[in-house]
Every structure is written in C-alpha cells, then in structure tokens.
Amino acid sequence: MKNWTKQLPTPAQDYLDGKRLDEVECIISDLPGIARGKAVPATKFIKQDYFHLPDSIFYQTITGDWGEAADDDGFIEKDMILRPDFETATAAPWTGDWTLQVIHDAYDRDDNPIPFSPRNVLKRVVQLYHDKGWTPVVAPEMEFFLVARNIDPAQEIKPMMGRSGRPAAARQAYSMTAVDEFGPVIDDIYDFAEAQGFEIDGITQEGGAGQLEINLLHGDPVKLADEVFYFKRLIREAALRHDCFATFMAKPIEDEPGSAMHIHHSILDLETGENIFSNADGSATDAFYHFIAGIQNHMPAGLAVMAPYVNSYRRYVKDHAAPINLEWAGDNRTTGIRVPLSGPKARRVENRIAGMDCNPYLGIAVSLATGYLGLIEQSKPRDEFKGDAYEGDGDIPQVMGEALDLFDGAKALHEVLGPEFARVYSIVKRAEYEEFLQVISPWEREHLLMNV
Template structure:
C-alpha cells in the first residue's frame, strides 16, 4: 500500500489539487499505436493499490481494434500483466468535470520482468544501452498537427477548421502570427492545460498547411519527453474539442497540404562531465558526431516502419513538399532527412526529420536513438555532406508499408537494440493492419476502374 503518496506528487500536480479533493486517478499505459489504455479508479482505491492488472493483449491490438496473432506458443490466453505507477508522471487531467490525475504505469510480467514490447519499456531499454557506455542521450521533439473541421463521415475529405475571423484556416502562411491568432481560443486552452500539467512549451508556430501548427518542447531526458508527447496528444485533442474542431496527428490528413512530422533533435552527453560528445575541446565536430550521423544513414531505412507506422504515413514523403525523400545530411538544410541545425558547440545536435507525428512517441524516439547508438558502436563514417537542395537527390525511402516492414524484419542489428520480442510483436501487429487495409476498396478504385478497365 502506498503511504502518503499525495505528499510526494510532482509540484504541478500538487498545485493543481491545492485546497481541492481528488476524485479520480486514471491509471494509463501506452499501447503500440500510442493510445492510452488503462482504468479510471476512485482516489481512495488508488491509495490502496500498488499495481493493477491489464491483459497483455492490449499490445497485440491494431489501430482498428483488431488483434495480431502475436501471443506466442501458449496461444491467445490474455495473461494479466502487472502495471506499476511511476509517480513522477502524475499530472492533472484539467479538462475533466471533476478533480482527476493521470499516472503513467510500467508493465511487468508476474516475475517482475519488464514486458519487452511495452513501448515505454522499449525506450527505457535503449536509454539503458547508452548509459552502459557512459552516455546520456538528450532529445527535443517538435510536434506538428492540424486543427480541422469536425468530420463525422470517413468518406468526406478532411477540411481546415473555421478560424476566429469566420473564414477557413489558410494554407501557405508559415510563421504568420495572424494565422496563429485565428486559433487563439484553442491555443489559449492548450497553454492553460499544459500549465496545469506542468509542461513547458518552447513555442507555438503556424506551419505551412491550412490549420497546421507546431509545438516545440524543451530538450531533456528521452523517457520524460516521450511521456510529455504522449500526454500532449490527448491535451491538444481535448482543447480542440472545446472549440468545435478536431486535432489530428495523421501524417497526411489533407492531400493538398504538407504532412505533419515529429522532428527529433538528438545530442549525447558524457555522464561524468556533462560534455556534449559531438563537440571537441576546441568546439569542432568529433568522430562521435559523424558516427551518429552514419548510424542514422545506415539504419533509418529499417526504422521507417516504426517512424511511419501507417499506410497514410508514406503519403508524407513527397518531393518538394516539406518532408524528406532521402537520407542525405546537411548543415542548416531543411531539405535533408538528417539536419544539423545552427547551434553553439555545447548544443550541437542531429535532427531526424523522417518521423511522422502519427508514430508512437516512445517507439519513434527509441528507434531514432537506436540508429544513432548503432552508429556510435560501429564507428562508420557518413556519406559526404549534401550541399544544396536534397530534393534534387535520389529517393531512398520505402514508399509503402509492406516494403518498410520487410526492411524492419531483416534488420537484426535494430532488433538487438530494441529487443527481439518487441520486433516480433510489432511486425505481426503492423502486418495485420496492412492486410486489413489491402482488403478495403478505395473511392479512387471505384471511380477510375469500375467502368474503365
């Protein structure tokens, strides 16, 4: 039984509950798609429980609610997992009608061993590999998303939301403050919810798409940042619903508009002295910096199935449309898949621009760090830096889910970092989704093939 657990809550959670009576605690865990699964329990019951149970089948579930046949030799018996709270993640759910906290839980089997295919455990495994080498990985995710008109008909095209002016959100207004003002009431709620949850937003900008926004988060610990992105997706959706619109994190929700990415910035610190291992004593690039980039170039093709986890994800990789089409790297060059932003030597970092906002944040950050880790261990050199427009180069990325999964399945190196059991389960679940998609006849096929072929 937890004792005095309310006295050790994070500062923001304590402030949220000051002079208020806590009604409910949402005990949650991320599944493979990144959906929050769990139970809502009265606060009095949460105070008495050290853990709760969920069946392991939640990690075999697809985005459509179907299940992949990933249960293993014992069959689909839905064994109970033990879900233990990480109280450092306790945070408000400020959109609820009563006083509610959310707490992220970690998944273990009955012997106390972490469930290998639980996304948060996958990320922890990768971070631990860095720690064993004396390194501290640091990440900073950028979240792109669209605010769109409410859409209750899957056959209807997604449209931009109506702005404060009464006009639909306009495209091609990147970095426009007037465009940001159009979404003012939604953004106000996002800021209020984030403050209540103790999250620091580094900035909100208008992106190039109609109703497309970007939120930047402060750099920090990969698990903590993945927790925040996991929480933020729900927070943003709730803020949008208050204003008669939807927030969507689809990679490509509107055909004519740019896709939404989760760009991931990486740096690696020496755990003893805090030095950025990408910068030398005189401030120059180190071998480790180039090894990290080489790891990304060599292993990202196999990681695409995790960074672009749905059939829609591959619609984002379009030449000259704000998303990379290859694995070139360059300095201060947003056309490359791997970018080195302008920075001081102490802040030197490598940005992965391939991840879509539709990826699970735990898995997206884990697989991106895994590519860099393999590069550091293999000590290879990257290809020559790309100068100029990388869209002039060759396309190097898989263009559909099946090809990406074939590359993922063949990568023993990536499996060794992420965990073989995770790789097995992930592939089965994703192939189940893909097969389901292939069974659907699209409007394009009915329009152009029905009477013409």
C-alpha cells in the same frame, strides 16, 4: 500507499492544493500510442500498489482487430502487473472533477519488464547508452492540424473555421495572424499545459491550412516521450472545446504538407556532462559523424516504426516539406538529417523522418537506436549534401509493405530495441496492413471501374 501524494511532482500538488482528489486515471501507452488503462476512485487508488491489464492490449491493431502475436502459451490474455511511476502524475484539467493521470510501467509475474510495452522499449535503448557512459538528450517538435469536425470517414478532411469566420488558409508559415485565428484553442492548450506542468518552447503556424507546431525543451528521452504522449491528448481535448478536431495523422489533407515529429539529438558524457558531438576546440567529433551514419544506415529498416501506417508514406512527397532521403547537411531543411545552427555545446542532430502519427516512445527509441548503432559500429556517413535534397533520389521505403520487409531483416536493430518487441510489432503491423489492402479506395473506383 501511504502519503503517496507527497511523491507527486510539484505541478500535480499545486493542482490539488485545497482540492479533494476524485479520480485517478491509471494509463499506459499501447503500440499506436493510445492511452489504455482504468479510471479508479482516488480512495481505491490509495489502497493499491498495482493493477492488472491483459498483455493482449499490445496485440491490437489501430482498428481494434488482433495480430496473432501471443507467445508459446497461446492467446490466453495473461495479466500484466502495472505499477505507477509517480513522477508522471499530472492533472487532467479538462475533466469535470479533480482528476490525475499517472503513467504506469508493465511487468510480468516474474517482475520482468514487458518487452513490447513502448515505454519499456525506450527505457531499454536509453539504458544501452548509459551502459556506454552516455546520456542521450532529445527535443521533439510536434506538428498537427486543427480541422473541421469530421464524423463521416467518406468525407474529405477540411481545415477548421478560424475566429474570423473564414477557413484556415494554407501557405501561411510563421504568420502570427494565422496563429491568432486559432487563439481560443491555443489559449486552452497553454492553460492545460500549465496545469500539467509542461513547458512549451513555442507555438508556430506551419505551412498547411490549420497546421501548427509545438516545440518542447530538450531533456530526458523518456520524460519527453511522456510529455508528447500527454500532449496529444490535451491538444485533442482543447480542440473539442471549440468545435474542431486536432489530428496527428501524417497526411490528413490532400495537397497540403504532412505533420512530422522532428527529433533533435545530442549525447552527453555521463561523467563530465560535455556534449560528445563537440571537441574542446569546438569542432565536430568522430562520434558526431558516427551518429549520423547510424541514422543513414539503419533508418530505412526503422521506418516501419517511425512511419507506422499506410497514410504515413503519403507524407514523403517531393517539395511538400518532408524528406525523401537520408542525406545530411548543416542548416538544410530539405535533408532527412539536419544539423541546426548552434554553438559547440549545443551541437545536435535533427532527425526529420518521423511522422507525428508515430508512437512517441517508439519513434524516439528507433531514432536513438539507429544513432547508437552508428556509434558502436563507428561507421562513416555519406558526404555532406549540398543543394536541394528534394531534387535527389529517394532512399527510404515508399510503402508500408516494403518498410516492414526491411524491418523484419534488421537483426542489429532488433537487438537494440528487443527481439520480442520486433516480433510482436511486425505481426501486429502486418495484420493491420493486410486489413487495409482489403479496402477499395475512391481512386480505384473512379479510375478503374469503367476504364480497365
């Protein structure tokens, strides 16, 4: 791997300018979105073109148990070949030495992409768009909470202490004073992002106590998913420096709004670069409506990926800043599908369904996959919704088991995401769900122990 540093993005080269690289973290996202891999000395990394990890990392539940998802060869933990994508090389600026992170892609011994590796799933969906002459463009929004340190799972999660010495307050959306309360953490987030070459479009206070939102500039889906994957880690590291935790749980605190990963979509014509959602006269195209219809028709089955945990479904509560249905409307934040105010060139569709707890590769892949199916099927959406969609009926699954049943029956969605991914994902998530069902909650002990 001679002269490999010349392949690095400019921010990574700038980070290392005049420094001696000590270590390279070779990483890949598992199904939950956790970084798996190896940290190797830079001198060793220079000598290797790839490294190995067992395919079983994709069979693990969030608790570390295993789903019986191995193929016909059995659970033998076959080695995958992981090759670096140097375009993803970026600093790890919170470490004590000079360290780079590099995302790797997973292949089998015949050089085929591992079909249940999340980054490969997203690449597959993007390629389907390219095959039709389209370029998908996305812009994710990341919501998260800064909370007090919590090392006892039996204790409720509480807001962090602000620099004023008072706990973070709720219902302070867009308050600059509230943002100032977390100033030291936000300063480190900006510093880490700058060192990693990430451009933040803005940070705002959301409605929850200690809840913030970071917006990213629109761009290539795989690149943006890489950034969200990296951002989750850098935000956690920034919080730890200031004696608090950053959490991306969909619903970490009772009676507070949950955290979403809203995804904005537009589709460009590969040849002309024009937005296929807008006609020359500025009006909306049939493709725009087909894309919306695809989300309405296929998102109930995709929800098991967009809302991957039991906790995810606690977010879909009326009047708590999360959608309860898949109605669509222009500039209406109560609907699951929103069309933001924009000019024709920037006409886009915002999917407000995904929780921030989803794997960014898989969340973006499923959102694009549902829109793709709408474009292929040329289906029509329901009429534009008028009014407060929170007052309507819910039309998305309310529990994980129901969502998994819908996902298992969604053969058209499986073909877009990859049947082998769908098989493995379902097995792992059902193992996780069954494990949760063995846990007796405080609510059950309080209300059932002596009353039933």
